[in-house]
Each structure stands twice: as C-alpha cells, then as structure tokens.
Amino acid sequence: MRYLPLTDADRSSMLAVIGAKTIDDLFVDVPAAARLSGLVDLPRHAGELAVERELGALAAMNRTAGAGSFFCGAGAYRHHVPASVDHLIQRSEFLTSYTPYQPEIAQGTLQVLFEFQTQVAALTGLPVANASMYDGSTACAEAVMMAARVTRRRKAVLSGGLHPHYAQAAHTLAHSAGVETHRLAAAVDAEHAVVEAIDSDTACVVVQSPNVFGAVTDLTAIGEAAHAAGALLVVVTTEAVSFGLLKSPGDMCADIAVAEGQSIGNALSFGGPYVGLFACREALARQMPGRLCGETVDAAGRRGFVLTLSTREQHIRRDKATSNICTNSGLCALAFSIHMSLLGGTGLKALAELNHARARALKAALAAVPGVEILTPRFFNEFAIRLPRDAAPVVEAMTRRDILAGVPFSRLDPGAGMDDVLLVCATETTTPEDIAAFADALAQEIAQGIAP
Amino acid sequence: MTAVANLGRPTRPEAVESSPGAHPGRGLLQHEPLIFELGGWDKTGVDFPEDHLGPDLDASDLAGLTAATPVRLPGLSEPETLRHYVRLSQQNHAIDLALYPLGSCTMKHNPRLGEKLARLAGFGDIHPLQPVSTVQGAIALMDQLAHWLKALTGMPAVALSPKAGAHGELCGLLAIRAAHEARGDARKTVLAPTSAHGTNPATASLAGYQVVEIGQTADGHVDLADLAEKLHPDVAAVMVTNPNTCGLFERDVIEIARLTHAAGAYFYCDGANFNAIVGRVRPGDLGVDAMHINLHKTFSTPHGGGGPGAGPVVLSAALAPFAPTPWITHGEAGFEFIEHGGGEAAATLGRLCAFHGQMGMYVRALAYMMSHGSDGLRQVAEDAVLNANYIKARLAGAMTAAYPDGPCMHEALFDDAWLEGTGITTLDFAKAMIDVGFHPMTMYFPLVVHGAMLIEPTETEPKRELDRFCDALLELAAAANAGDVERFKGAPFHAPLRRLDETLAARKPRLRWTEGGGG
Numbered sequence: 001m002r003y004l005p006l007t008d009a010d011r012s013s014m015l016a017v018i019g020a021k022t023i024d025d026l027f028v029d030v031p032a033a034a035r036l037s038g039l040v041d042l043p044r045h046a047g048e049l050a051v052e053r054e055l056g057a058l059a060a061m062n063r064t065a066g067a068g069s070f071f072c073g074a075g076a077y078r079h080h081v082p083a084s085v086d087h088l089i090q091r092s093e094f095l096t097s098y099t100p101y102q103p104e105i106a107q108g109t110l111q112v113l114f115e116f117q118t119q120v121a122a123l124t125g126l127p128v129a130n131a132s133m134y135d136g137s138t139a140c141a142e143a144v145m146m147a148a149r150v151t152r153r154r155k156a157v158l159s160g161g162l163h164p165h166y167a168q169a170a171h172t173l174a175h176s177a178g179v180e181t182h183r184l185a186a187a188v189d190a191e192h193a194v195v196e197a198i199d200s201d202t203a204c205v206v207v208q209s210p211n212v213f214g215a216v217t218d219l220t221a222i223g224e225a226a227h228a229a230g231a232l233l234v235v236v237t238t239e240a241v242s243f244g245l246l247k248s249p250g251d252m253c254a255d256i257a258v259a260e261g262q263s264i265g266n267a268l269s270f271g272g273p274y275v276g277l278f279a280c281r282e283a284l285a286r287q288m289p290g291r292l293c294g295e296t297v298d299a300a301g302r303r304g305f306v307l308t309l310s311t312r313e314q315h316i317r318r319d320k321a322t323s324n325i326c327t328n329s330g331l332c333a334l335a336f337s338i339h340m341s342l343l344g345g346t347g348l349k350a351l352a353e354l355n356h357a358r359a360r361a362l363k364a365a366l367a368a369v370p371g372v373e374i375l376t377p378r379f380f381n382e383f384a385i386r387l388p389r390d391a392a393p394v395v396e397a398m399t400r401r402d403i404l405a406g407v408p409f410s411r412l413d414p415g416a417g418m419d420d421v422l423l424v425c426a427t428e429t430t431t432p433e434d435i436a437a438f439a440d441a442l443a444q445e446i447a448q449g450i451a452p
Numbered sequence: 453m454t455a456v457a458n459l460g461r462p463t464r465p466e467a468v469e470s471s472p473g474a475h476p477g478r479g480l481l482q483h484e485p486l487i488f489e490l491g492g493w494d495k496t497g498v499d500f501p502e503d504h505l506g507p508d509l510d511a512s513d514l515a516g517l518t519a520a521t522p523v524r525l526p527g528l529s530e531p532e533t534l535r536h537y538v539r540l541s542q543q544n545h546a547i548d549l550a551l552y553p554l555g556s557c558t559m560k561h562n563p564r565l566g567e568k569l570a571r572l573a574g575f576g577d578i579h580p581l582q583p584v585s586t587v588q589g590a591i592a593l594m595d596q597l598a599h600w601l602k603a604l605t606g607m608p609a610v611a612l613s614p615k616a617g618a619h620g621e622l623c624g625l626l627a628i629r630a631a632h633e634a635r636g637d638a639r640k641t642v643l644a645p646t647s648a649h650g651t652n653p654a655t656a657s658l659a660g661y662q663v664v665e666i667g668q669t670a671d672g673h674v675d676l677a678d679l680a681e682k683l684h685p686d687v688a689a690v691m692v693t694n695p696n697t698c699g700l701f702e703r704d705v706i707e708i709a710r711l712t713h714a715a716g717a718y719f720y721c722d723g724a725n726f727n728a729i730v731g732r733v734r735p736g737d738l739g740v741d742a743m744h745i746n747l748h749k750t751f752s753t754p755h756g757g758g759g760p761g762a763g764p765v766v767l768s769a770a771l772a773p774f775a776p777t778p779w780i781t782h783g784e785a786g787f788e789f790i791e792h793g794g795g796e797a798a799a800t801l802g803r804l805c806a807f808h809g810q811m812g813m814y815v816r817a818l819a820y821m822m823s824h825g826s827d828g829l830r831q832v833a834e835d836a837v838l839n840a841n842y843i844k845a846r847l848a849g850a851m852t853a854a855y856p857d858g859p860c861m862h863e864a865l866f867d868d869a870w871l872e873g874t875g876i877t878t879l880d881f882a883k884a885m886i887d888v889g890f891h892p893m894t895m896y897f898p899l900v901v902h903g904a905m906l907i908e909p910t911e912t913e914p915k916r917e918l919d920r921f922c923d924a925l926l927e928l929a930a931a932a933n934a935g936d937v938e939r940f941k942g943a944p945f946h947a948p949l950r951r952l953d954e955t956l957a958a959r960k961p962r963l964r965w966t967e968g969g970g971g
Contacts, residue, residue: 094756
C-alpha cells in the first residue's frame with residue numbers, strides 16, 4: 001500500500017521491541033463483541049490509476065461552469081483566480097501544516113493570518129477581523145450569537161433580503177441557544193423594513209448588501225435606528241468582490257460585518273470549502289468567535305506573530321468559550337489573501353467595475369427579452385428577474401440548450417411565493433457571446449412556453 | 453494572565469541578549485516584511501482588459517452607494533507575490549518535512565492524488581445551485597462517500613454537511629435535542645469526561661446544554677460509577693471520545709452505551725480518534741448514536757495551517773430522521789437533494805450552513821478511502837497503533853508514561869513526573885524538540901495528566917523516522933537529566949524566531965497592521 005511505509009519485517013521487529021506477540025495484543029482493550037474479525041464489506045485497495053479513472057468518470061458527468069454560458073450566483077461566484085494562487089497554496093509548508101500552535105515554527109502561517117486580518121479589516125471598514133470562519137453562512141450565525149452575548153438580548157431580526165440559507169443556518173444555531181430569529185418575508189428591495197421590527201429585546205438586525213436579489217442598499221439609517229434601540233447592526237456580504245466598488249459595512253454603521261470570501265482566491269467547488277470573513281468594532285473584539293492572530297515580539301525583541309486572546313476559545317474556556325470553532329478555513333484564507341495581495345485596492349476596484357459592467361450588459365440584454373421583467377433596481381453583479389412562468393422548469397429546459405441560466409429563487413425559499421423569480425449573475429468571466437446566447441435562448445424558451 | 457487562561461503554561465519568555473536570527477536573512481532563510489511594507493498602493497498584479505468595457509463601465513446607477521476611493525490595500529506583481537509567500541512558507545514546519553507528533557490531531561501524510569482530483573473542473577468548477585440534473589456525478593460522489601462512512605462505522609445514516617469536527621459535534625447534539633423535543637422530553641444536561649476535547653463542552657454549551665463532567669479512573673478510563681450516578685432523567689447525551697484523549701480504548705464502552713440508553717439519553721462519540729480503530733471496530737457495534745468523523749484527520753484531507761476540514765456525522769436509526777438538510781435521495785431521474793424540511797424530512801433539525809458541505813474535502817477523502825480499500829484501512833489502524841506503542845516502548849525508560857500498564861492505541865501519553873527536580877517544564881522540553889528538527893507533541897492536554905505530552909505519530913511514518921524521533925527525544929531526556937538546563941530554558945535557538953511573548957500579545961492586542969503604527 002503506497003501510503004503505508006512499514007514493511008512486515010518492520011512490524012515484526014517493532015512488536016518485539018514492544019513485547020507483543022501479534023498486533024491483536026495491542027487491541028486487547030476492545031471488547032470481544034466489538035472486534036471485527038474480517039474486513040468491512042468494501043472494495044479492496046486500488047492504485048492511483050484506478051481511483052483516478054473512477055472519480056474522473058464522476059467528474060466528467062458534471063456540466064462545469066467554464067464549459068459554456070453560466071449565470072449562477074446567489075452566494076457562490078465564478079471568478080478567475082490567478083494561476084499563482086493555486087500554486088502557492090499547494091506548497092507543502094502551507095498545505096500540510098497544522099493550526100499554528102508553535103509560533104516559532106509557524107511564522108509563515110501566522111504572518112499570512114495577520115496580513116489576512118488586515119486585508120479583511122480594510123475591506124469591511126472595521127478595525128478588527130479574525131483569522132476566518134468556515135464560510136459566510138456560519139459566520140453570519142456566529143454573528144447573531146455574538147450580538148446576543150454582547151447585548152444580553154434574545155432576538156435577531158433578519159431581513160427579507162438575507163440569503164435564505166444564511167437565515168436558516170442562523171435560525172438553527174440561535175434556536176438551540178434560546179435566541180429567537182425573526183425573519184421578514186422575502187423582498188427584493190426592502191432592507192429598511194427591519195427597522196420596524198426592532199424592539200427592546202432585539203440584539204441585532206441582520207441585513208445584506210448586495211442582498212440575495214442583488215439589491216444594493218445604503219444601510220446607514222438602519223444602523224442608526226438599531227443603535228438608537230440598543231441593538232447591533234450585522235451586515236452580510238456574499239460577494240466579496242463588491243467591496244471593491246461599494247461603501248464598506250464599516251462606513252455604514254456596521255458593528256459586525258460577515259462575508260463569504262470565496263469569490264477571492266477560491267473555486268466554486270460545489271459549495272465548499274469556502275472562507276468566512278468576520279470583522280467587528282474594537283470594543284467587541286473580546287466577544288469574537290474564532291482564532292485571532294496578533295503581533296508580539298520574541299525573546300530577542302524581534303517582531304513575530306502568535307494566536308492570541310485565546311481565553312475566548314474552546315481549548316481554554318471549554319463551556320464558557322465564545323464559540324466551539326477549532327478548525328477554521330486556513331488554506332482558503334491563504335488563497336483569499338494571496339489573490340487579494342495580487343489585486344491590491346486598485347486591482348479590486350477594476351475587477352469590481354468589470355463585474356458591474358458585465359452585469360449591466362446582461363441586464364440590457366435580458367430587459368429586451370419579451371416577458372422578462374427586471375426586479376432589482378440597483379445592483380452590483382447579480383439581479384433578480386421575473387419570468388412569465390415558474391423559473392425552475394425554465395432553468396431546467398435551458399440546460400438542454402447548454403446554458404446554466406441562474407438560480408430559481410424557489411430553490412432557496414420554496415414558500416416565498418416567488419416561483420417566477422430567477423436570480424442571475426455576471427462576472428468578469430462572462431463574455432458578450434455568453435450574454436447574447438442567454439438572451440436568445442431565454443426568448444425562445446419563453447415563446448415556446450406561451451405557445452401550447 | 454490567569455492560571456485558568458494558560459493552564460499553568462508559561463506565556464512570557466525571558467529576554468535574551470543574543471539574537472542569532474536578527475539579520476535580513478540567514479542561510480537560505482530570508483527575512484520577509486509584511487505585504488503592507490512591500491507592496492505599492494496603486495499597484496496591481498492582475499491585468500484587466502483596457503478597451504472593451506465600453507459604455508457598460510458606468511456606476512452612475514449606484515450613485516451614493518459607492519466608495520469614494522479604492523480600498524487601501526497594496527498590490528504586488530506576480531514575481532513579488534511568489535517570493536513573499538515562498539519565503540513565508542519556509543518558516544513553517546510541515547508533515548512533508550518531518551514527523552508532526554501532535555496528539556489528537558492525526559497529522560498523517562496527505563496524498564497528492566486528492567489534490568489533483570479535487571481540482572478537476574468536474575468537481576472544482578461546478579456551482580452548488582446548478583440544476584441537479586447537471587451535477588449527477590458530484591452527488592454520486594457524495595453518495596459514495598456516505599456509503600463508505602456508513603460501512604466503516606456500521607451506522608445507518610450520515611449527515612455530510614458539517615464543516616469541521618466541532619461543527620459535527622453541534623450537528624450531533626442538535627439531532628439529539630430534536631429527538632428529545634419530538635417526544636416532548638426536552639432535557640438540559642450533557643455529560644462529558646474531564647479529559648474531553650475543549651470543543652465538547654463548548655459545543656454542548658452552544659447547543660443550549662449545561663455541561664457536567666464525568667470523572668476518570670486512575671487508569672485513564674471513564675468512571676462508570678460516577679457516570680451511573682450522574683445519569684439522571686435530565687441528561688440528554690453522554691459525550692465520550694473513543695479511543696479517549698489519553699490514547700486508551702474505553703473498555704466499558706458497551707456498558708456506557710447501555711447505561712446511557714437506559715436513562716433515555718443518547719450516546720455521542722467524538723470520533724476525532726477514529727484513526728486508531730478504522731477497519732477493526734465499527735462504532736455502530738458499540739451502541740453509538742452519533743459520531744463525527746474528522747475527514748481532515750482519519751481520512752487525510754490536508755490540515756492547511758488550520759483548515760478547511762470536514763466533519764460528517766454518522767447517525768443511528770433513532771437520530772437519522774433529525775439529520776440536517778440537505779439530504780440525498782435517489783429517484784427515477786437520478787440523484788436529488790431534499791433541501792428543505794417537510795415531507796420526508798419533516799423532522800430535520802434544519803440547515804447548518806449554506807449549500808451542501810465541503811465538496812473539495814469529500815473528493816480527497818473518498819480518493820483516500822478507495823486507495824486504501826477495506827484491507828488498507830484496517831492496516832492504517834494497525835500501523836497507527838503499532839507506531840504509537842513503539843514510541844511508548846522506546847521512550848518508557850527515559851520518560852514517564854501516564855498509563856504504563858498495557859498498550860495504548862494511536863497515541864502515547866507521558867506526564868512530566870520524570871522532569872521533576874530538573875527545573876525543566878514540559879514547555880521547555882517541547883521547545884527544545886524544535887532545535888532538533890521536530891514539531892513538539894501536544895502539550896498540557898489532556899487536562900487530567902500533569903504536564904501532559906501526547907504523541908501521535910500516525911501510520912504514515914516509516915520506522916527510520918520513528919527511530920530518528922525516539923533517538924532525538926532520548927538524547928534530549930538525557931541532557932535534561934544531566935542538568936543541561938540552558939539548552940531547554942532558552943529553546944528554541946535554531947528556529948526562525950526565539951520564544952514569543954504571548955502575554956504581550958494578549959495584553960496589548962495588535963490584530964492588524966496600521967499605517968505609521970508599524971505592524
């Protein structure tokens with residue numbers, strides 16, 4: 001077996017050193033009733049070639065985003081990632097290292113985390129960012145829990161523009177801890193509606209911009225209203241490239257900003273692994289979940305980095321910890337940070353402008369399709385449209401024209417009564433030809449649907 | 453810092469005068485500034501099309517919503533980027549460099565086949581919300597992974613979506629909560645041993661439970677009498693790690709399950725140490741109701757400097773109806789997802805995260821499992837246990853094993869009794885290991901052993917690396933006993949940095965670089 005270095009001769013000599021006759025002697029504590037005598041009913045070992053053939057065949061069954069017209073967004077985005085990013089994250093010293101518990105021999109990872117935190121802080125416009133969460137949705141759920149801890153209140157108001165998966169994940173986590181989530185009905189452009197739902201037990205309002213329908217909103221007034229009522233403003237962003245063009249959450253009164261960082265440096269990968277960004281105001285830092293990397297000095301006075309404020313964490317505080325998170329998303333954070341280092345602020349702005357331009361071109365093309373109504377008034381790189389009939393079967397039919405036409409809102413929230421709403425997205429990877437093909441095929445599909 | 457905060461572990465080094473590494477570079481090791489000290493504020497290492505944005509490049513419809521200036525972050529050209537990260541990488545220890553004996557972390561070799569396969573466009577370049585008809589191969593892979601996990605654990609169901617071990621623990625406890633609530637029997641307490649991973653009590657608390665500790669016997673096992681006494685009708689679950697964090701198999705595990713069930717509670721098993729028993733013991737045969745499996749431990753998806761991981765949870769028939777969405781089903785048209793509650797999934801605990809979980813990790817883990825097969829996986833457990841016992845046997849004469857009688861499982865636990873009177877602490881000894889080329893073992897955990905040193909070699913270490921490791925530790929132990937305190941107190945001497953001041957970091961947190969403020 002190619003991953004197991006011991007030979008039978010090694011095993012015999014090692015058993016002799018141990019003073020055991022057979023390997024079974026080392027498993028004496030396992031109750032006889034629980035010992036498997038033979039092999040589990042699964043295939044025996046296989047060579048690289050065989051495994052590659054079998055899994056390669058499964059991969060080949062899937063329609064890849066890059067194989068043709070593709071317009072899916074809604075929380076996961078297809079962007080071009082520079083080749084150097086994937087090369088660097090496969091360096092053994094990054095790929096095969098553990099959480100940096102021994103800072104003297106983990107300065108590479110720790111400096112990356114310090115740079116990552118600085119980048120996330122700059123992007124979100126808030127002073128403190130952690131070393132990453134699992135993804136945007138779990139970061140959002142943790143933000144709700146943090147707001148409840150900080151305010152000692154038991155209710156979170158979630159906007160109708162919040163990604164439904166985020167709302168559901170927040171509900172699952174909060175519910176068990178006795179924190180109520182009050183989610184407003186799905187609405188394309190009504191982030192401000194959360195204000196009316198704030199009461200004296202509201203720990204936070206959770207709003208998203210651009211929201212799941214793509215709508216961009218200035219959240220400042222919502223933040224002011226929340227603060228006036230003693231609640232926190234949690235701002236969610238699922239498309240991190242939008243930070244390159246839009247006002248930051250920190251500039252709009254956010255107390256906590258969470259985001260999905262996948263767009264920068266990370267592949268679509270069918271939904272994971274991704275990387276959650278988490279930032280907050282200075283005064284809240286000690287209530288944050290997750291790892292924090294901080295600057296310090298070594299015994300010789302040289303700058304170095306360590307994991308810090310660990311008295312918030314599970315391995316020290318156990319049942320009093322701010323979160324149970326241990327493993328986070330280090331390598332995805334590295335990919336994010338490398339891509340961000342290549343882009344810089346000016347590159348990110350150019351990338352964001354390009355995305356917006358592509359989405360505007362998509363809007364112009366789709367607006368010209370008879371029967372299509374554009375629903376989102378102000379958007380970044382994705383928006384919602386209304387079709388003359390249910391979106392899901394249209395999207396399914398469009399796959400037969402080799403077009404992945406976007407995400408039917410009903411897939412995210414089947415009970416919203418928005419079965420005719422389709423979420424579409426364009427990025428720098430979308431070409432004018434893709435857009436033309438989409439508009440053309442959609443027009444045909446709609447026309448066919450009208451004619452019996 | 454308080455004793456609670458650092459567990460008695462020193463966090464502030466004594467200053468040293470000499471600084472052998474305080475040069476711009478030493479040998480091949482380059483000093484590397486922060487990107488904020490290197491990059492250009494108006495520079496970018498990504499080229500964009502100059503001419504074909506045309507009239508679409510217009511953000512006037514976003515008037516009042518856009519930032520006045522670009523985000524203030526520096527950019528680097530590609531060659532500068534490569535240098536920056538390659539130089540940083542060289543300051544890290546890695547499993548590809550040498551044995552990485554962190555107990556309970558299972559730092560084993562990461563096959564590169566998994567890296568190659570996870571990057572196939574058919575897995576890496578597919579969107580989680582594409583029509584399921586266009587991703588049948590991806591769902592088939594998830595289904596296959598589920599099949600392997602169920603077969604290896606002898607459990608009827610698995611929830612794939614949890615994103616790491618602690619997230620899996622949460623999934624398991626929420627399923628247990630849902631099961632109790634479904635029969636109108638809400639309970640408030642979770643029992644866990646003192647030796648448990650910190651994530652266990654943290655998760656139980658996050659899931660809304662009070663945590664009560666179960667005692668441990670002198671020989672390192674769950675105290676059955678104490679468990680029986682604390683199993684009152686308010687106990688929702690008993691959380692036990694098996695093999696436990698002392699590296700021992702819980703001999704009474706079947707009895708623990710029986711007592712737990714008799715009290716109307718569920719048996720949660722922390723599967724962090726599944727590597728020791730995979731292919732030889734099925735948790736389903738032990739009476740386990742829920743167990744998370746760290747794919748980044750047992751099934752070797754890379755740790756990546758702290759993730760991403762994946763923590764699927766296998767569930768008993770009693771808990772399966774409460775599994776989180778999405779569920780995979782197989783209908784006439786092929787695989788489908790059930791993504792919302794209601795219908796078949798009426799009892800689901802709900803959604804734990806967006807989308808379907810850690811696909812990239814699933815590909816790597818399944819490639820690993822298929823490569824080993826049923827025979828290889830059994831050999832994995834045997835070699836992991838053999839390697840740990842070999843280290844325990846070789847070091848037992850010089851260091852004090854915490855549980856010297858009988859074999860250990862996949863990790864060997866030592867205490868600091870053998871250092872008594874030397875003036876050297878576990879931390880000192882661990883830091884001196886760095887100077888001889890090894891990553892320290894897990895220190896000061898589990899909490900039940902004084903000055904604990906927990907060594908987990910894993911099965912992917914060749915005998916000569918084990919011998920190199922043992923020789924190095926025996927030589928260090930001899931130096932400690934010979935009174936060579938200086939070698940330990942100031943260690944490490946040969947790492948990129950000397951000991952770091954953790955107290956300063958916590959007292960005056962500097963969590964990002966600021967202009968003019970240095971780092």
